[in-house]
Amino acid sequence: MAMTFDPFSELDRVAASLLQPHSGPRVMPVDLYRDADRYVLNADLPGVDPGSVDVDVDGQLLTIRAQRTAGSVSGAKWLAQERPAGSYLRQFSIGEGVDTAGISASYDNGVLSVIVPVSERAKPRKIHVQNQASNDQDQKTLAS
Structure with a gap:
């Protein structure tokens, strides 16, 4: 398999973000699947400025970073503020069977799509x- 997923590190990451909601990177839910000759990764990044999204590959590590800024309303008395601001970070180990030079990304309606092509x-x-028997028969016919 070219892309790997470690469920235990993923559980640790989610648990840490739930126990300490105001520190560290925010949760970035993703869907990852293979479609013919490419992997497709869709990440939810609602309210993130597209200019803050950074996708890079370093060797066999695909990293996605993004920043969501808090809304600021001067003089307001907040009654609820549940939409988290802060940084998002996800990293994926990619195998040697992918074309890292052909990776592309797009951001539309709060969803980041990363396309990772499979190498030739x-x-x-x-x-x-x-069929060896056919080859032997052909050799005998030629020798006759």
């Missing part, structure tokens, strides 16, 4: 199987 050498291919 990692794509399934059909291997022709030669």
Whole structure:
């Protein structure tokens, strides 16, 4: 598998963000699937300024960073403020079977989509199987 997912580190990350909601990176829920010759990662980043979104690859590590700024209303007395502001961070280990040069990303309606193409050498291919009995028969016919 070219992209790996560690459920235990993911549980630690979510638990830490729930227990300490005002420190560290915010939760960035993602969907990740393979569609033919590419992996598709969709990350929810509601209210994030597209200019703050950063996607980079360093070796076999794909990193997504984003920043959501708090709304500011001067002179307001807040009755509820449940929409968290702060930084978002997710990292994914990617295998050697992906084309890191071909990775692309787009941001639309609060969803970041990252397309990770599978490299040519990692794509399934059909291997022709030669029939040795047919080859031996052909050799005998040529020798006669």
